[in-house]
Amino acid sequence: MGKLRVGVVGAGWGQLQIEAFQRVRGLEVTALCDVDAARAGELAKQYQIDRTFVEYRDLLADAAIDLVSVASPPDLHESMARAAIDAGKAVLCEKPLALDARAARGLLDCAQARGIVHAVDFEMRFLPALAYCKELIDEEYLGRLLRVDVTMAMERPWGVHGHWAADDARGGGVLMEVGANFIDILRWWFGDVSAVLANRRTHFPTIRVARPKGAPGDGFENRRVTGDDAFWSVLQFARGGEALVSFVTGARHDPGWTISAYGDSGSLVVNSGQLIGRRDGDREMAILPIPKRLELGDNPRDPLMWSMARLAERVAAKMNDTRSPLVFPDFGDGVAVAQIVDAIRRASDERAWVNVA
Numbered sequence: 001m002g003k004l005r006v007g008v009v010g011a012g013w014g015q016l017q018i019e020a021f022q023r024v025r026g027l028e029v030t031a032l033c034d035v036d037a038a039r040a041g042e043l044a045k046q047y048q049i050d051r052t053f054v055e056y057r058d059l060l061a062d063a064a065i066d067l068v069s070v071a072s073p074p075d076l077h078e079s080m081a082r083a084a085i086d087a088g089k090a091v092l093c094e095k096p097l098a099l100d101a102r103a104a105r106g107l108l109d110c111a112q113a114r115g116i117v118h119a120v121d122f123e124m125r126f127l128p129a130l131a132y133c134k135e136l137i138d139e140e141y142l143g144r145l146l147r148v149d150v151t152m153a154m155e156r157p158w159g160v161h162g163h164w165a166a167d168d169a170r171g172g173g174v175l176m177e178v179g180a181n182f183i184d185i186l187r188w189w190f191g192d193v194s195a196v197l198a199n200r201r202t203h204f205p206t207i208r209v210a211r212p213k214g215a216p217g218d219g220f221e222n223r224r225v226t227g228d229d230a231f232w233s234v235l236q237f238a239r240g241g242e243a244l245v246s247f248v249t250g251a252r253h254d255p256g257w258t259i260s261a262y263g264d265s266g267s268l269v270v271n272s273g274q275l276i277g278r279r280d281g282d283r284e285m286a287i288l289p290i291p292k293r294l295e296l297g298d299n300p301r302d303p304l305m306w307s308m309a310r311l312a313e314r315v316a317a318k319m320n321d322t323r324s325p326l327v328f329p330d331f332g333d334g335v336a337v338a339q340i341v342d343a344i345r346r347a348s349d350e351r352a353w354v355n356v357a
């Protein structure tokens with residue numbers, strides 16, 4: 001069987017995607033689009049990609065492309081993914097699928113009506129410790145879930161990531177950008193979320209950043225940040241148990257993230273990729289060895305890139321055979337996460353519990 005040809009739109013995070021796709025046996029990246037032609041050209045040369053475009057519709061018009069990866073800023077996902085579906089391409093869209101659940105739902109409907117393969121890049125599901133937790137939770141390791149705590153603390157204030165990432169209206173902010181990945185993991189492990197309580201904050205409403213090279217001035221400029229750079233939320237799961245999710249940026253020393261899940265017969269804690277656990281009959285919390293089959297490549301050592309390759313492998317399998325049993329996050333998951341994110345935003349604005357639509 002010939003290789004499936006991929007066109008990537010957006011050459012920021014898209015670079016890591018290219019590295020991932022090039023490690024999947026059944027895929028080849030044949031086209032790259034970015035409004036920054038120089039950047040696209042540079043990457044095309046580095047990764048030996050045949051064609052570059054500055055206008056994504058020109059990439060979509062290339063009949064040879066089977067799969068389009070949308071890795072542009074979030075406010076462009078909806079229009080680009082919709083155009084790709086209309087062009088009959090399979091679509092792998094970066095998270096967030098769209099700016100809100102209504103728009104995400106529209107994309108799911110459209111993809112289903114057209115019968116294309118659709119995926120959302122929630123690649124963290126393939127990080128070995130998290131993938132193994134999913135198996136253990138499905139095997140009732142925890143028993144009845146009581147509580148899961150997710151904490152993430154990053155040193156850089158989120159606003160320094162730049163214009164769209166700092167802009168609430170463009171899908172920026174730490175909730176949409178990083179929180180969404182963890183919300184996907186929680187939902188994948190524990191099922192639907194029925195209601196949320198939350199508070200979003202912007203601790204650093206103005207950020208002083210270096211001007212782009214060649215720009216006039218003293219080398220720095222102040223930028224306004226409208227996106228959240230911290231939030232906490234309580235998520236109630238429909239089948240019982242709750243999550244406390246707490247994200248803060250601008251914290252000293254980059255402490256990283258931890259997920260601790262507690263049930264009435266076991267506990268699981270993931271910290272920096274290491275999994276420890278204890279269940280009835282164990283003497284103490286101990287490192288749980290992760291099965292070899294879930295391990296990722298380590299040359300180069302880039303777990304997210306390898307996770308994305310795992311996800312893309314499954315998308316390719318589905319494109320080659322629609323009966324493939326391999327599961328990957330799709331637009332349905334993108335919609336479900338968007339519904340939770342919308343509810344968190346509303347709960348924070350209204351300072352009240354909000355049911356998830």
Ligand SMILES: NC(=O)c1ccc[n+]([C@@H]2O[C@H](COP(=O)([O-])OP(=O)(O)OC[C@H]3O[C@@H](n4cnc5c(N)ncnc54)[C@H](O)[C@@H]3O)[C@@H](O)[C@H]2O)c1
Pocket residue numbers: 009010011012013014033034035036039054055056071072073074076094095096121122123177304
């Ligand atoms: N899954 C993950 O773990 C993960 C990690 C990082 C980023 N992302 C997602 O990837 C997406 C891109 O993020 P990023 O960090 O690369 O942003 P970025 O701003 O660094 O890069 C976006 C790229 O898109 C290009 N672009 C903008 N408008 C375009 C257009 N109309 N046509 C073609 N190209 C255009 C920009 O020139 C830029 O090169 C976001 O949705 C983000 O949430 C996902």
